Amino acid sequence: MVQAVEGAAALDAPAKAIGKWVRGAFAREPLKDALSGTWLGHAVHPVLTDVVIGTFLSSTLLDLLGGDDGERARRRLVGAGIAAAGPTVMTGANDWADAEPVDDGVRRSGLVHALSNSTALLLYAGSLGAAGRRAAALRLGGAAALLAGGYLGGHLSFAKGVGPDQTVYDPGPADWTPAAGAAELIDGRPMRVVVGDTPVLLLRDGEQLFAIHDRCSHRGCSLSDGSLEGDEIVCSCHGSRFDRRDGAVRQGPATAPQPAFEVRINDERVEIRRLAA
Numbered sequence: 001m002v003q004a005v006e007g008a009a010a011l012d013a014p015a016k017a018i019g020k021w022v023r024g025a026f027a028r029e030p031l032k033d034a035l036s037g038t039w040l041g042h043a044v045h046p047v048l049t050d051v052v053i054g055t056f057l058s059s060t061l062l063d064l065l066g067g068d069d070g071e072r073a074r075r076r077l078v079g080a081g082i083a084a085a086g087p088t089v090m091t092g093a094n095d096w097a098d099a100e101p102v103d104d105g106v107r108r109s110g111l112v113h114a115l116s117n118s119t120a121l122l123l124y125a126g127s128l129g130a131a132g133r134r135a136a137a138l139r140l141g142g143a144a145a146l147l148a149g150g151y152l153g154g155h156l157s158f159a160k161g162v163g164p165d166q167t168v169y170d171p172g173p174a175d176w177t178p179a180a181g182a183a184e185l186i187d188g189r190p191m192r193v194v195v196g197d198t199p200v201l202l203l204r205d206g207e208q209l210f211a212i213h214d215r216c217s218h219r220g221c222s223l224s225d226g227s228l229e230g231d232e233i234v235c236s237c238h239g240s241r242f243d244r245r246d247g248a249v250r251q252g253p254a255t256a257p258q259p260a261f262e263v264r265i266n267d268e269r270v271e272i273r274r275l276a277a
Helices: 002-006 009-025 031-036 045-065 068-102 104-127 132-158
Strands: 177-181 191-195 198-205 208-213 227-229 232-234 241-243 249-251 261-266 269-274
Touching: 002 104, 002 132, 009 068, 009 104, 031 068, 045 068, 045 104, 045 132, 068 104, 068 132, 104 132, 177 191, 177 198, 198 269, 208 261
Parallel strands: none
Antiparallel strands: 177 269, 191 198, 198 208, 227 232, 232 241, 241 249, 261 269
């Protein structure tokens, strides 16, 4: 299923149009940070999906268990899922729109994920106006669509990396390691170097030296392609802001800080090592 979805080039045109609209609609602060989960420390969308999936599938479970006395509970569960669907859709669309421009697989899978979940929502909502076996059949069809959408959602998160901290498996060197010649640093201009396998942003400000991970924790863009505004490094891709001193998130949509490094000059060479835990 995933291979078929990711190979469907016909999905590109509508997905690009929707992604562009979402990026424009959700671009303003503080809405962007709220939807991204900057305030929470990780993406909000997975938390909300648990509510929608849990309530909808619970209503279907009551159908499978049988008994007419559970109809009121089924309707309440479906109603709760519908109420949670709005913010769930908004947070998911926001995460997808930030990721889809750089990956055809994310673009296509995300659109089908949304279509599957929208189908599930319509079927469960339709069950509120039905009764008996017809209502149960609508909920069962909704469960099937929801499971397909959930599978693609898991693929986007765990296979495509939409949501996780992009630096988590790359902490940088534990020991002092040469990064660049001291004379190569230009005052006030971020410089990208690779130390071992780790991309690092180096910055000189007079006598001060700073070093943070260069791969943005949000979507992996190079921070050295961004700009320096006061004490903040601004990502050129989505506008996340990080403190140049310790990598702390100053503004989203990033939710995780940038790993920061100790810096020293030794024999005219800039050396770095990761901060002790």
